[in-house]
Amino acid sequence: MDVDIIEEEQQMMSQSHGSRLAGKRPLRITVDEAHPFEIETYISSYTGRTYVDRLLHIMSVCPALAPQALQLAVAEALKGRDTNLYREIFNRYERIHADAGDEIPHLSVLAEPDEHWIEETNLRNQAEKTKLEVELKTYSSNMIKESIRMAHRDLGDFYRSIGEHNSALKHYTKSREFCTTSQHVLDMCMSVIELLVEQRNYSHIATYVFKAEAALDSVTIARGQTGPEPPAGSAQANKDKRNAEREKVQTKLDVATALSHLGQNNYEKAAQSFLKVGPVKGLEDWSGKLIAPGDIAIYATLCALATFPRPSIRTQILDNDIFGMYIEQEPYVRELLESYMNNRFKNVLEILERYATRHYIDIHLYQHVHNLTNLIRSKSLVLYFQPFSSIKLERMSQAFGWSVQELEQQVVALIQAGEIKARVDRQNKILKAKEIDQRAALYAKAIKSGQDMQAANRKLLLRMRLQQADLVVKPPKGQQGYNYGTGHPTELLSGDY
Amino acid sequence: MNVPGSSQTGASASLDDVLSQITTSSSPSSLNQYLRSFAPKESRDTILASTLSSGQDPLTVLDTRTNTLGILYILSARLHSASAPTPTLSVIEDFCSQFNPEQARLAPDRVTLLAKGIVRAAESSNNAKYALASLYSLVTRYPPDLSYLTTLHAIYLKTCVATRHFTSALPVLAVPITAVDTSLSDLHYNDNLVYHYSGGIALGALKRWREAEEFFEICVTAPAQVPAAIQLEAYKKLVLVQLIQYGEIVSPPKHTHPSLIRFLKASPYGTFVKMYPARVESLRALVAKEQDLFTQERNLGLINQAIDRAPVWLIKKLTATYLTLGLSDIGHEVGIDNVEEVRAIILDMIAQEEINATISSDNTVTFADVIPKFSKDDLDRLLVQAQEHNRVLLKVERAVNASKEYVTKALKHKDDGNWGVEEDMFPPGIGGGTPWAED
Numbered sequence: 001m002d003v004d005i006i007e008e009e010q011q012m013m014s015q016s017h018g019s020r021l022a023g024k025r026p027l028r029i030t031v032d033e034a035h036p037f038e039i040e041t042y043i044s045s046y047t048g049r050t051y052v053d054r055l056l057h058i059m060s061v062c063p064a065l066a067p068q069a070l071q072l073a074v075a076e077a078l079k080g081r082d083t084n085l086y087r088e089i090f091n092r093y094e095r096i097h098a099d100a101g102d103e104i105p106h107l108s109v110l111a112e113p114d115e116h117w118i119e120e121t122n123l124r125n126q127a128e129k130t131k132l133e134v135e136l137k138t139y140s141s142n143m144i145k146e147s148i149r150m151a152h153r154d155l156g157d158f159y160r161s162i163g164e165h166n167s168a169l170k171h172y173t174k175s176r177e178f179c180t181t182s183q184h185v186l187d188m189c190m191s192v193i194e195l196l197v198e199q200r201n202y203s204h205i206a207t208y209v210f211k212a213e214a215a216l217d218s219v220t221i222a223r224g225q226t227g228p229e230p231p232a233g234s235a236q237a238n239k240d241k242r243n244a245e246r247e248k249v250q251t252k253l254d255v256a257t258a259l260s261h262l263g264q265n266n267y268e269k270a271a272q273s274f275l276k277v278g279p280v281k282g283l284e285d286w287s288g289k290l291i292a293p294g295d296i297a298i299y300a301t302l303c304a305l306a307t308f309p310r311p312s313i314r315t316q317i318l319d320n321d322i323f324g325m326y327i328e329q330e331p332y333v334r335e336l337l338e339s340y341m342n343n344r345f346k347n348v349l350e351i352l353e354r355y356a357t358r359h360y361i362d363i364h365l366y367q368h369v370h371n372l373t374n375l376i377r378s379k380s381l382v383l384y385f386q387p388f389s390s391i392k393l394e395r396m397s398q399a400f401g402w403s404v405q406e407l408e409q410q411v412v413a414l415i416q417a418g419e420i421k422a423r424v425d426r427q428n429k430i431l432k433a434k435e436i437d438q439r440a441a442l443y444a445k446a447i448k449s450g451q452d453m454q455a456a457n458r459k460l461l462l463r464m465r466l467q468q469a470d471l472v473v474k475p476p477k478g479q480q481g482y483n484y485g486t487g488h489p490t491e492l493l494s495g496d497y
Numbered sequence: 498m499n500v501p502g503s504s505q506t507g508a509s510a511s512l513d514d515v516l517s518q519i520t521t522s523s524s525p526s527s528l529n530q531y532l533r534s535f536a537p538k539e540s541r542d543t544i545l546a547s548t549l550s551s552g553q554d555p556l557t558v559l560d561t562r563t564n565t566l567g568i569l570y571i572l573s574a575r576l577h578s579a580s581a582p583t584p585t586l587s588v589i590e591d592f593c594s595q596f597n598p599e600q601a602r603l604a605p606d607r608v609t610l611l612a613k614g615i616v617r618a619a620e621s622s623n624n625a626k627y628a629l630a631s632l633y634s635l636v637t638r639y640p641p642d643l644s645y646l647t648t649l650h651a652i653y654l655k656t657c658v659a660t661r662h663f664t665s666a667l668p669v670l671a672v673p674i675t676a677v678d679t680s681l682s683d684l685h686y687n688d689n690l691v692y693h694y695s696g697g698i699a700l701g702a703l704k705r706w707r708e709a710e711e712f713f714e715i716c717v718t719a720p721a722q723v724p725a726a727i728q729l730e731a732y733k734k735l736v737l738v739q740l741i742q743y744g745e746i747v748s749p750p751k752h753t754h755p756s757l758i759r760f761l762k763a764s765p766y767g768t769f770v771k772m773y774p775a776r777v778e779s780l781r782a783l784v785a786k787e788q789d790l791f792t793q794e795r796n797l798g799l800i801n802q803a804i805d806r807a808p809v810w811l812i813k814k815l816t817a818t819y820l821t822l823g824l825s826d827i828g829h830e831v832g833i834d835n836v837e838e839v840r841a842i843i844l845d846m847i848a849q850e851e852i853n854a855t856i857s858s859d860n861t862v863t864f865a866d867v868i869p870k871f872s873k874d875d876l877d878r879l880l881v882q883a884q885e886h887n888r889v890l891l892k893v894e895r896a897v898n899a900s901k902e903y904v905t906k907a908l909k910h911k912d913d914g915n916w917g918v919e920e921d922m923f924p925p926g927i928g929g930g931t932p933w934a935e936d
Binding site: 428 | 673674676677678684685688689690711715721722723750814819820864866875879883886890893
């Protein structure tokens with residue numbers, strides 16, 4: 001089923017060298033009827049930098065789509081100011097072309113980098129940079145906190161748009177020093193978080209989310225205190241408005257947290273965070289710029305299927321109206337969930353397989369697809385076997401759509417991992433559940449504990465007596481500060497025995 | 498109770514004086530004092546080791562039972578002096594089997610000296626095993642009972658192991674050490690370590706794995722500020738014995754010295770343990786690489802036994818996953834290609850009740866769960882043991898409660914509201930009884 005991917009991987013392994021996915025095996029995904037994927041519809045949910053990023057990723061991962069991706073990327077990049085990104089598109093294509101050979105047409109056939117535009121944009125960027133830096137210097141010498149902060153922020157934004165992320169981060173953090181109100185801190189945190197998500201730097205997201213939440217709390221309190229006293233009737237309306245504001249920011253923070261968990265392989269926490277996310281409106285400008293609502297649905301479902309027990313899935317996903325809105329964006333997710341809840345595991349696995357392309361193409365998800373699929377598969381096996389005391393392996397393999405050998409391997413792995421409490425009858429190809437005689441087991445355990453405890457007590461009493469009699473192994477007098485650090489056995493005392 | 502000799506200026510007492518003192522003294526403790534002080538230290542033993550002025554061997558004059566203390570001093574001096582004739586074996590054995598323990602306990606250091614002398618004498622006459630009988634008598638008769646650790650334990654066990662007479666050590670090993678009394682014997686921490694280490698080796702050679710494990714564990718977990726090299730050796734053997742017995746190691750108790758654990762993990766033993774159980778070829782390959790180390794540390798025998806047991810543990814793992822399996826499949830998993838060999842191993846395991854299986858005619862093995870059976874007698878016996886154990890613990894607790902250190906400490910913290918602690922000292926029920934009686 002994943003045969004296409006594996007074969008291509010092995011073929012490409014020998015040819016490819018150092019791709020952008022440093023250290024990971026380069027994946028090559030095919031697009032065919034079994035794996036339907038429409039690049040245009042997919043990419044239309046995004047704009048801006050993430051648009052180009054995703055297209056770049058698609059190019060690396062799926063050379064067949066590279067030409068299309070190239071053209072779309074070029075069109076979008078021209079709208080921005082990042083010349084490096086623009087160039088990168090072409091370089092990437094060249095590299096892929098070198099690997100893929102004749103599958104895709106040569107670069108020159110498709111497009112030429114517009115040198116003229118590059119030069120122009122570079123000049124413009126340079127001019128802007130100088131202007132902003134001069135401003136910053138002026139404000140610094142004037143020591144006006146607010147202006148310095150804004151100058152840093154503007155520089156940060158600028159560097160971000162031309163793609164120099166380290167400098168952008170530096171300026172954002174510098175602006176922290178000059179923040180006077182919590183609102184400023186909040187703004188700064190949000191910008192940094194957006195930057196980190198773009199960079200897929202998952203480990204730092206958590207710290208900034210924490211800071212942002214603290215700032216958000218103080219902002220909401222402050223907002224309630226300052227401002228003119230509203231007339232009694234509109235007090236409620238005010239409060240609602242405040243809460244709505246807070247919710248919007250909170251939504252973004254939740255999404256960021258969830259992404260960071262996903263990036264660090266904490267699938268369960270990721271699922272929980274994703275499901276906490278509020279209504280789609282809350283995402284406002286993030287939607288499209290960083291992440292699409294459909295993505296949220298997919299991430300959440302996959303993580304939940306891999307880690308949640310079935311009742312939780314029902315309560316938290318299917319009965320969750322807010323989340324339902326996300327699912328609307330990607331209907332196949334609903335089908336996936338329904339099949340899982342109704343034990344149609346073959347269907348589940350088929351859907352996963354069909355949309356594997358879609359998953360591998362996603363920049364946040366592709367590293368985890370393999371793990372998540374394995375987890376979901378193991379869970380399905382365990383769930384399937386739960387009601388049975390014995391079942392023919394053949395029937396089970398039919399339910400999952402595998403051969404008996406494959407199934408046996410999977411099942412044995414699960415038994416050895418302790419997930420399924422059963423045994424395989426290899427001769428008759430039956431899986432039989434283990435019946436434990438509780439009474440005998442209890443007796444055995446009690447007796448063993450008793451004996452162990454007695455032995456342990458005896459040894460401890462002896463030890464206590466030895467200590468009381470001061471028969472403790474001590475270093476001979478005169479040995480100054482024995483150094484343990486080397487850990488070499490010759491340091492041990494060799495008694496005269 | 499006249500104390501001759503020492504008041505005379507210049508001349509120290511001669512052996513004749515000593516002898517008369519020994520035979521006439523009525524209090525063993527004052528005799529002990531005398532024997533320790535009748536001459537300056539350097540000449541004391543030489544005098545004791547010499548012959549009487551009449552040329553007679555003082556040992557022939559003295560009676561073992563009444564003059565134990567005197568003979569003890571003389572014998573121990575004789576065995577250590579280079580010039581005096583070594584007492585014959587029969588003399589030594591007679592003494593050891595008939596001496597009066599209470600008298601001997603007044604001079605524990607001489608007893609140790611005596612034992613060491615016996616070992617030396619036996620070794621120099623190239624018949625180390627002759628020492629065993631006398632040492633055995635010493636070790637069984639000297640302490641009030643075998644559960645008191647003495648220097649004799651360590652010396653005896655060491656000799657048993659050196660002469661490979663492991664079974665002679667069994668009666669001594671059967672009684673676990675529970676008491677340590679430094680007035681009984683001049684103990685050094687090494688005695689505890691050597692005794693339990695040699696004991697472990699002896700039991701291991703007799704293939705009594707459970708007991709060997711316990712002895713090695715006691716050696717390893719002996720209190721130590723700095724670990725002794727012998728503890729590391731004991732730890733290595735402990736680990737190997739655990740592999741033979743359980744197929745995996747048990748994590749050492751928390752009070753084990755951490756550097757021991759670190760050393761073991763870093764050594765080839767650590768790698769062996771991690772790999773175990775695995776197919777026999779891979780284990781043997783690892784051993785071949787480190788063969789010199791293992792031979793040098795005299796653990797090769799244990800290692801080979803562990804490797805021999807490896808298929809057993811692998812098969813046990815298989816029983817947990819499979820209900821039936823063909824003999825060839827099992828051989829494949831375990832790494833033994835010869836089907837007959839596999840069959841033999843499995844039959845062995847069935848005979849020793851390690852697994853519950855049946856082999857059918859077409860070479861398939863069907864496994865079932867091993868159901869432990871308990872008879873009422875077993876349970877009764879265990880309950881009695883537990884009660885006894887409880888009694889002992891209560892006794893120890895009472896002793897500690899009454900001990901000086903505890904009481905002073907408890908009084909210091911009295912004001913912290915620690916009344917609950919002292920409640921435990923009274924048997925429960927008293928507290929409830931009194932108010933009702935007043936009704």
